[in-house]
Amino acid sequence: MKFLSRAPVYCNICNKELKHKHRPKKEWNIEGFLCAECHMDKMREFFEGTMTQNCVKCSVKKKITDLWEPRWQWEMEGLLCKDCFDKKEKDFTAKKEFCSMCGAKLGFFRYNPKTKWKVEGQLCRKCWDSHKEHDK
Numbered sequence: 001m002k003f004l005s006r007a008p009v010y011c012n013i014c015n016k017e018l019k020h021k022h023r024p025k026k027e028w029n030i031e032g033f034l035c036a037e038c039h040m041d042k043m044r045e046f047f048e049g050t051m052t053q054n055c056v057k058c059s060v061k062k063k064i065t066d067l068w069e070p071r072w073q074w075e076m077e078g079l080l081c082k083d084c085f086d087k088k089e090k091d092f093t094a095k096k097e098f099c100s101m102c103g104a105k106l107g108f109f110r111y112n113p114k115t116k117w118k119v120e121g122q123l124c125r126k127c128w129d130s131h132k133e134h135d136k
């Protein structure tokens with residue numbers, strides 16, 4: 001055991017003299033040491049910070065557990081709040097029900113546009129054919 005006779009160390013946040021020094025994490029950008037309580041508080045703060053994120057649509061801040069991952073078909077990044085997720089899903093289904101070009105209701109037969117056409121959703125026979133014409 002080493003015998004320490006250094007000047008007392010104080011908590012960098014509440015200035016309490018420290019018996020047990022807690023080293024702050026690098027990410028917190030705090031110098032020196034913290035007491036147990038402040039260290040705990042910071043831990044919680046930091047943890048909550050990493051546990052919340054903004055909805056990529058409406059930017060509302062939510063706990064990650066309350067946010068939804070967009071479906072892969074939507075080709076989006078980030079997370080969505082429930083409202084935006086529902087809206088997006090509705091949009092997406094609506095797009096699937098109707099021809100993306102002329103808006104005609106799609107029946108049983110629907111056609112997937114080719115990737116190079118850069119058309120979202122699906123097409124009716126007529127629009128698909130006319131697109132294919134241009135394609136040649």
Ligand SMILES: [Zn+2]
Nearest residue numbers: 011014035038
């Ligand atoms: Zn403290």
Ligand SMILES: [Zn+2]
Nearest residue numbers: 055058081084
């Ligand atoms: Zn949202």
Ligand SMILES: [Zn+2]
Nearest residue numbers: 099102124127
């Ligand atoms: Zn159409």
